[in-house]
Amino acid sequence: MKFTDFKQQLDEQNNKTESNTVLGKKAQNLEIILEIVNSINESLILDEVLELVLSNAIKFTNSDRGFILLADENGKLQYNLGLDSDHKFLVENSFHISNTIISEVYNSGQSKFVEGAQSDADTNKSQSIFALALETILCSPLITGDQKVGVIYVDSKTIHKIKIKEITDTYEILAGQAATAIRNAQLYNGQIQAFNALQESNTLLTQAKEDAEKSDRLKSEFLAQMSHEIRTPLHILMSYSTFLKEEIAEHLDDELSSNFSAIEDAGKRIIRTTDLILNMSEVQTGNYDYIPSQFSIYDEIIENLLKDYAEEIERKKLKISVVRNERKDFIEADKYSIFQVFSNLIDNAIKYTNEGSIQVSIARNGDKNLFVSVADSGIGISESYMPNLFKPFSQEEQGYSRKYEGNGLGLALIKNYCDLNNAQIEVKSKKSSGSTFIVTFLNSSEVTLEI
Numbered sequence: 436m437k438f439t440d441f442k443q444q445l446d447e448q449n450n451k452t453e454s455n456t457v458l459g460k461k462a463q464n465l466e467i468i469l470e471i472v473n474s475i476n477e478s479l480i481l482d483e484v485l486e487l488v489l490s491n492a493i494k495f496t497n498s499d500r501g502f503i504l505l506a507d508e509n510g511k512l513q514y515n516l517g518l519d520s521d522h523k524f525l526v527e528n529s530f531h532i533s534n535t536i537i538s539e540v541y542n543s544g545q546s547k548f549v550e551g552a553q554s555d556a557d558t559n560k561s562q563s564i565f566a567l568a569l570e571t572i573l574c575s576p577l578i579t580g581d582q583k584v585g586v587i588y589v590d591s592k593t594i595h596k597i598k599i600k601e602i603t604d605t606y607e608i609l610a611g612q613a614a615t616a617i618r619n620a621q622l623y624n625g626q627i628q629a630f631n632a633l634q635e636s637n638t639l640l641t642q643a644k645e646d647a648e649k650s651d652r653l654k655s656e657f658l659a660q661m662s663h664e665i666r667t668p669l670h671i672l673m674s675y676s677t678f679l680k681e682e683i684a685e686h687l688d689d690e691l692s693s694n695f696s697a698i699e700d701a702g703k704r705i706i707r708t709t710d711l712i713l714n715m716s717e718v719q720t721g722n723y724d725y726i727p728s729q730f731s732i733y734d735e736i737i738e739n740l741l742k743d744y745a746e747e748i749e750r751k752k753l754k755i756s757v758v759r760n761e762r763k764d765f766i767e768a769d770k771y772s773i774f775q776v777f778s779n780l781i782d783n784a785i786k787y788t789n790e791g792s793i794q795v796s797i798a799r800n801g802d803k804n805l806f807v808s809v810a811d812s813g814i815g816i817s818e819s820y821m822p823n824l825f826k827p828f829s830q831e832e833q834g835y836s837r838k839y840e841g842n843g844l845g846l847a848l849i850k851n852y853c854d855l856n857n858a859q860i861e862v863k864s865k866k867s868s869g870s871t872f873i874v875t876f877l878n879s880s881e882v883t884l885e886i
């Protein structure tokens with residue numbers, strides 16, 4: 436019976452000629468239910484709600500003990516709480532209850548009330564009831580809405596008059612109110628667990644973030660230290676080599692001069708290799724300091740590089756030309772990384788072109804994109820090697836017998852730098868017929884040089 440129905444019956448009885456004793460009993464039961472409902476609704480802690488419900492059920496029915504079993508996520512009943520009439524907690528493995536009645540009530544969704552169980556034809560076959568000498572049993576399902584929460588069960592070894600509506604209705608009302616309170620407590624407990632899990636996840640994420648930042652700092656410090664430890668002694672060696680060469684310039688023969696040139700070339704080669712390795716490490720570990728600015732590709736990048744490589748171009752007797760089909764060649768990007776892109780492209784063009792020409796072109800095809808290409812008439816690239824072109828430490832010629840020096844990092848670094856600057860790179864090449872590398876800067880027409 437629902438709590439509202441019970442109250443309505445009580446109001447109706449007040450309008451009938453019924454004994455003061457019966458009316459008084461109904462009013463007393465209603466008062467008991469109100470008191471119990473108010474007490475269990477004061478808490479959202481599941482253990483507290485269960486204890487309040489069960490202790491009141493035992494007291495109200497004058498039972499020896501009581502139990503609450505709740506359904507798990509699979510709908511299977513699990514023991515949650517046991518109390519005796521002295522409010523002592525009962526450990527699960529220290530007692531037996533009538534599993535037959537509990538299963539019947541839970542599966543059917545209907546209450547079961549037994550008085551005089553030892554002589555009841557329906558229950559005297561139950562071994563647990565007989566062995567425990569049980570006489571009075573009250574068991575109701577805990578149902579809220581369409582959801583079965585569990586069962587509430589009390590029993591006694593003495594016979595009590597329970598099969599009267601005042602007792603059974605009150606017990607069912609208690610079970611109904613208890614089911615709602617228990618479900619609310621379960622939902623609240625779920626929210627608490629979810630909140631705690633979220634807090635734990637946030638703590639772990641914060642720790643992971645701190646660890647990552649610490650790792651990045653260590654990587655940055657390592658790269659900076661390695662850069663200093665490698666570059667500094669190399670520059671010192673090269674400086675002293677230049678100083679010695681100048682000091683004994685009057686006594687230099689061809690062989691000694693060649694040795695000094697070899698020292699200078701080897702030093703530059705080591706510095707270049709070191710720069711490539713450290714720069715690649717910065718990019719791959721996410722420690723590169725990207726600083727965007729607006730600048731002209733030709734005025735601040737290409738023109739300076741051609742001056743830097745003028746001596747090498749002259750030494751190899753190569754022809755070099757610049758085609759500027761677009762004068763408004765401003766872009767917004769990281770100047771250092773863009774400088775490295777074209778430094779590597781021009782260096783490769785010179786390295787792999789023994790005779791012939793190199794052409795740098797700057798153009799726009801009418802849309803927002805700026806194209807800068809570096810074309811050479813050198814040895815070219817085979818079609819089979821193309822898929823590996825931008826992979827780190829990859830070279831078309833391998834081993835110590837290869838004709839050209841290098842570590843295979845230049846083009847890989849170029850690709851990474853292009854990605855950093857939202858630029859695209861493509862290559863057109865054929866073995867023995869030269870190569871053309873094209874770098875496309877997207878939406879560059881929207882950039883105007885700020886003065």
